[in-house]
Amino acid sequence: MSGAGTLSDGPNPFPFAPYAARETIRLTTVYATPWTYDPTMVDQTTQRPGDVLNLGRLATYYNTSDQQLPRVLRREVLDCSSLACQRWRAGEPVSAQLWHFLVPSGQVVVALTLDITGTLVEAIPLLEDLYYASITCAGLSLEQLAADRIGCGPNDDETPGFLPERHQLVFRSVDTPDQAPDDDLVQRVIYRSDLPYRAEHSSIRYPAELNRRPTTVGALGPYVSLIAGHQDYIENCVLLSAVQAVGSAARLREVRAVAYTYVHRFRHRTTAQGDAHDRRTALEEISDGLSQLEVELSYSVEVGGEIGMLVPALRVESFHQELFAAIGVTERAATIGQMLNRLGNAIAAELTSVESMEQRAADRRRVRTVVAVTFVTTVSGTLGLLFAFFGINARQVDEHRSMFDGRYTPIYALIATILLCALAIFAGMRLQERWEERRDRSRTRTWESTHRLLAREAGTVILEPATPPSPPQRLPGSRRPENRTQPSRATPR
Template sequence: MLRPLSEALDLGRFAAHVEASGRLLPRLVLHERVPEITLPPSAARVDGAAVILAVTPRWDPLLFVDVEIPDGSDAIADTLYATWQDRSAMRVGGAPLTEWLDERLHAYRVTAGPADQPPLEFGRNVHQSVFPGAAHAQRLLAEHTSGDAVSQEVVAIVLRGTLNDGTGATLGIRRPETLNNPGQTMVAHGRGVSLIVGYAPPVENAFALAAAGIVNAVAAVHRIRRQAFEALELDRTAVVETTEGARALVTQLSRRLSDLQLDLSFSVEAYADTILIPELLIESFHSSLRDVSALADAVTNTSRIVDRVNAVLATRCVDLETASQEYAEGRDRVLATVIAAGSVIALPPALLLAFFGVNSSDVDPRRSILDVQHYGVAYAIAWLPFVLLIAVGLVARRRVSLSLSASEAVIPDQRRTRRSWLGRSRRDGR
């Protein structure tokens, strides 16, 4: 059911790169032309839209909504702000957009995705791309200069109308040098909006695909950090009283760590470079957008967080190994004690039985073997060595315990001596 995005987006010469990347890039799930779509009340009125839904290799959904609105910077800025802040108000045929998508995906979810996947909902991360029409594009290109300053109209669009500035300041708006040719092309973008003027539709669609990769990577960073903190909270609140409980906790932490590492590799790091679409134009746009979103620093910090989870798991594994070793040592100690006790108990009677079974003049057949007065020397010879051996073992064990206690007591004495010397040094002014 999953197909390359090139079937829904006109990517021109970039289609070969998208198809060659295979499952590393988002893949198409749904592509429909929606005749009746309603945007939030403050947005411009549109006659229709194209809805494209794709999924990443880690089954993160990406939604593309392509709408056409009337020309004019005020309408564009208002629409950008409304669809950014109030996306849940978007309707298709009177139904919320997410519910409409869930109905369309009911059959897809059974065959293409996990059956227990939750209903779709809008996330926190969104990137909006503006491709002005011919008349508007000519006006913007006429105002475009080779300097760093941007016009007030560009500021209104890229900042979604939240700030109007007539001083010509950049206000953090990026203009990649490779993509800006005065009078021909212009690209101005912030973290959430890109204004792309003068490029052909395949290049525009490739820019949108690159922006979608950055959006997915940023969203995955937030999710990975949240799940990492949940794993640490699980480790902190877990009450482990048995070896089986420790093994279950280690298994659960291992699975979470594996998911975190896979997310970090295939949802973040795979979109942090430009090797998926190795073209100069796309690389320039991707690099600029990645810098403004601080994705490189986010990946580095998130990798450290995942390493901390790995360290916690390693500590738990050491604790489990120590507990297992202590259990094995205790079991072997009990077994050795039982064998030693059995040997001590069994050998003297065996010697006595051997003595009484000998056909010798020392054994009087008229007397009972329990006659201690007559056979006292034989009993003493049989039992005395084992009694002496037990006594020597107990004395040696006590001496070892006393020597260990003395060694442990030397440490606090040395610390007290060191603290008293430091106290004298401070009093002496040293």
């Protein structure tokens, strides 16, 4: 994959790196996988892209921003004679390489590169085989081979295969403008079918920076891209952009799947949770998961769609942005972001409802406590007054008389008066509270306050509703006007 090329900042007679000159057609298929590495181990297990791929003058930028761009995990040259395809029968590839990339999120992305002879139309069956991974190497499927190379063993007697997200790159050299693929050939390659089409119904994108010269062609589709007539380092930059796009698309689908799981748990939360504490615990778990999904959506999907700040190259930036748009990552990320935001708002509203329930429960507990304490205080206070009176050593207390004797009527009247005063104070405070509630309900409504504010500040005129005028009285001798239209009468037959 790292062609010879010529560095533009080195001693050479050309002002820029020469265009790729190969007699074969290069097909690279990028596959998303379910395999993930610990992101903290990326530096120890991978190499910087500029140390493996020929990136020309852009190698410095890729190596400087390697923490935000794909890194090379491993590369292996395959035996072409051991490769077998399901549809393609035009011989065997000239060369074959198996790549393992690691994106910043820790996802492993696999790429298979084949160099073949022939025409672009003859390569269409091979593109179909590569897209569906219908290719074997020494009797092993491509998925099994890629898993074995990184030590991914079978899980439950089955090796996890590639994910649905994948993209194909077709590279071809162009020497003269006559050799540049025309629109019909481009659509046959991108749609992987040798059939005619109508140009007005096509989703093929043509980045401006990749089609400036008569000998350069850049056409992008959702699943296949054709790059013709460009330098070798541009082709390698295109490969890294495809790896980043496929990894972001796979992570976006996973974020959406987890978000739907949280939506299901949120909508069915009342079937198992009864009290407010269980509901709050379930909502907090969902809220914590949503915060992690939002971070993953931002740093593993949305940020990956921008490369111009890292690599100042117009052709690389143009292809990168158009590829993310063609695959649909940019638009779908915005939709998933809105879904996460709305689910977060719903959870926040539900947490507010739970807090209100907990507050009401706390108020009820406080009322019960106050009532119990007040009752005990009232009873104990009353008995304390009574027993304190009878316990004093005074001549008003006769130890030979019963406590229910009529002589002690004044002390009982005093205690009753105190209780009545307490009841009167409670009733008065309750009346004042009800009066304040009625006053709050009778306050001016919001729209009236707004109109009066506008009238005071902006000169708006507030019209008071006038009494509707009474109907005029008929003068003596006046006749009531008849109807303008006479009722139709049916003509008797």
